[in-house]
Amino acid sequence: MDDRHAPPGHLTAAQTRQALSITAGALRNLVYRGQLTRSGGTERHPTYAVRDVAAIAAKRAERASA
Numbered sequence: 001m002d003d004r005h006a007p008p009g010h011l012t013a014a015q016t017r018q019a020l021s022i023t024a025g026a027l028r029n030l031v032y033r034g035q036l037t038r039s040g041g042t043e044r045h046p047t048y049a050v051r052d053v054a055a056i057a058a059k060r061a062e063r064a065s066a
Contacts, residue, residue, distance in 0.1 A: 006040075006041070006047045007040065007047065009049065009050050009051075010039055010040055010041075010047040010048065010049060010050065011047060011048050011049075011050055011053055012041075012045070012046075012047055013027060013045070013046055013047075013048070016036075016048045016053050019053055019057060020053065020056060020057055020060070030056070031046075035056065036048060036052055036053070036056060037049075037052065039052070
């Protein structure tokens with residue numbers, strides 16, 4: 001799978017990092033802690049569900065506004 005393309009409803013790792021404004025290490029930590037699960041792709045080029053990424057973004061926005 002090409003790293004620049006993900007199936008509909010999914011984001012590549014790069015797109016996920018950009019959406020959450022985080023580094024590659026921070027993305028790995030989210031996955032390691034179980035806060036974000038891979039929804040497809042390969043081990044080297046994972047994809048993540050848009051709804052899961054949006055939920056994390058919403059949670060971060062809620063915390064920032066509190």
